[in-house]
Amino acid sequence: MLQIVIGYPPIETTKGTPLLSQNRQFQYFNAPTYIYPMVPAYAATLLKDAGHKVYWMDGIAENKTLIEWEKELANVRPDYLIVETKAPVIKFHWKEIKNLKIQNPNLKIILVGDHITFNPLESFENCPVDYIVTGGDYDFVLKNLFDHITKKTKLEGGVYWRVSDKSIKQKPAAMNKLSPALKIGNSGPASLAHNLDELPFMDRDLTKWELYAYENGNYKYKPATYMYSGRDCWWNRCTFCVWDHTINPRGSYRSFSPERLFSEVKYVVDKYNVREIFDDAGTMFVGPKLKKFCELLIESGYNKKVVYGCNMRFNALTKDFYELMKKANFRFLLYGMESANQKTLDKLDKGIKVEDIKNGARIASQAGLEVHATVMLGYPWESYDDAKETIRLARECFDKGYFSSMQATIVISYPGTPLWKECKEKGLLKTENYEEYDMRKPVMKTPMTDSQILELTQELYSAFFTPKFIARKIMSIRNVDDIKFFAMAAKRLIAHLMDFDKEQKRGVLNPKFWMHSIKAMGSQLFSSANSKLPGREIKA
Structure with a gap:
């Protein structure tokens, strides 16, 4: 031993x-x-x-x-x-x-x-x-x-x-x-052909699951935990995703069977009284597997015992699937929006159109699901106006109730990704010092200054700050869990604004941080959600 x-x-x-x-x-x-x-x-x-x-x-x-x-x-x-x-x-x-x-x-x-x-x-x-x-x-x-x-x-x-x-x-x-x-x-190329159904149920006591059961913005109902139904994403092509091009390369995707996944969900709920689960497969399985998993939750009654969430793609599901997921007690769906510019989506090999973003979010939200979008700024080929268009679309989706929450980040070209290889070949890397690849500043050359990208990221984080969205959230409060969740969200918003503030080293008490944050949120509160840049038109 x-x-x-x-x-x-x-x-x-x-x-x-x-x-x-x-x-x-x-x-x-x-x-x-x-x-x-x-x-x-x-x-x-x-x-x-x-x-x-x-x-x-x-x-x-x-x-x-x-x-x-x-x-x-x-x-x-x-x-x-x-x-x-x-x-x-x-x-x-x-x-x-x-x-x-x-x-x-x-x-x-x-x-x-x-x-x-x-x-x-x-x-x-x-x-x-x-x-x-x-x-x-x-x-x-x-x-x-x-x-x-x-x-x-x-x-x-x-x-x-x-x-x-x-x-x-x-x-x-x-x-x-x-x-x-x-x-x-x-010993040769990485072995990536294992049957995931052969994995034992995770020993959550050994791995101290409660360390990860509370401090996570994906959770509304706590204690909560993670599942990992697949390795890793069945789309498996995004040029910026380091997992898609290193540990889980194209062609290696596998997933649990719906029955195996449900068995572990049931075990975790029964043993640990978990109230919410987030499935962190890069994109959760769809089609017959998703249908069967939802049916297992519904038929067993576990849709009344636990709330579920997962990563998804904007163009992967129909209205009927979203309604089935809602019936199975899915709550939170996380999507990679990345940009509102088709050129960027194509270069990233996202496999979606700009109109899919709004349409997919609309169908999911109308089914009663909460849509969380992840968005990035700082692409080498995007202009200031391109970045502003991404902010405008995000704001429109918040204003119309399609988005419930969002994460904004600076795009990083991690070593091993096609994005990194392209930037290296074209001389677009500002640094190859790995320690600077921590998302605190751009590492690729862009038409914008670092200061502009940080300011735009703050502005993007403030895209939700529209009168309609705020009123809608206030009216949606039904219980103590809702109040706790919104309080946590407000606290995390302030922290994320600081993540991308030029004065972040000086802390939350710095008056300049609050000036920048108020400016970013004010620009959203008093701007029109439907204002478009010249030549831009997105149909729902």
Whole structure:
């Protein structure tokens, strides 16, 4: 039996809470937010079921200092530490791995995640990491790695190791010589063909599910939790999405069967009294699978016990499906709007038309579902007027009641994505320092200044601030849950405005922050939702 820690070392920064786990993008939030890491949690469950002693040490969600977390790790004295990483924090992880190796000489460390899948050799060159497991099925592959170490089971594809490591008995499928003294072997391309229905129910006690049950803007009814019905998105093409092009590449999509998903939903509701579930598959399955899952919720009566939410596409469903989802007690649907400019949607390979945004949101909202749109600004090819058109469409959708909420961000070209490759080839990257890919400022050259993009992002976050939308929300209050939810939303809005404020380093008490925020919201309150830029026309 091995002692294994799955951990997130605390990242001590003044920027806010790092959104590292279960996140396709990376961002620091001024509003504390903790997202349940699905694949690491399944990995912990698989390893525990295999007979290993597993510890869950999320120092970020537990609000520990780095020193406290390191002391806890030293007390546990694990044989192995597994860490998920991403581009904006990988340099921190390299430094921390060096420190941990000094503090715990016998500790072996494994990195997983999207960035190391794109460039696994880089981390061996920059820190004394022992293993790298690539691909999005690293829960299955981690179990296989430890089976190999303890039972000499044949290694699946996706594992990288130092050839000098005597624990690996298998001959490498390929080998890279990084220096005369450093040779890295690997077991071949990432293994991505596992049957998800074979996964056990996630051990939510082991993985401390309550850490992630409250501080999350996707939740209205608490305690709440996450499911992960597919890996990852059946569209699987968006050029900015790092998961679509690294850990879950095109052609690798798989999902639970509706019956398997419902069984775990039922288990979680019965055991933990969860009131709401958000399914974080990149896009939830549609068609017969979605129909069957909704029917299972309705026929079992669990549509009266739990509220459900998921990621969806604007052009994926019909009115009948939305009405069925409402009957099954779906509440919250998250859509990637990205832009109101067709050229951008085409370049991103979104597979939607601008008119789909308004039409899809209208049909969903008319069925009684709450539409949340994610939008980005700062594309290299978009002008100031293009960005203003995106804000105008968002405002119109709020004003008409099609959108209920929104997340605004600056687009980041993560290493490994087609967007990043295009920017690198065309000289559009302002920096290749990963630490600056944290969404606090643009990393691509655009026709706009950084200041303009930050101001427009604040303005976009204020797009909801129309008299009709505010009145509609006030009239919709029915109970204490509604009041709590709107209070949380107001608090998070202020924090998100600060995320993109030029004066963010000086804090919420800074008068300039409030001047910028009031200006952004005022520009929406007193502008016409239907005002269009010249030559723009969007039909519903």
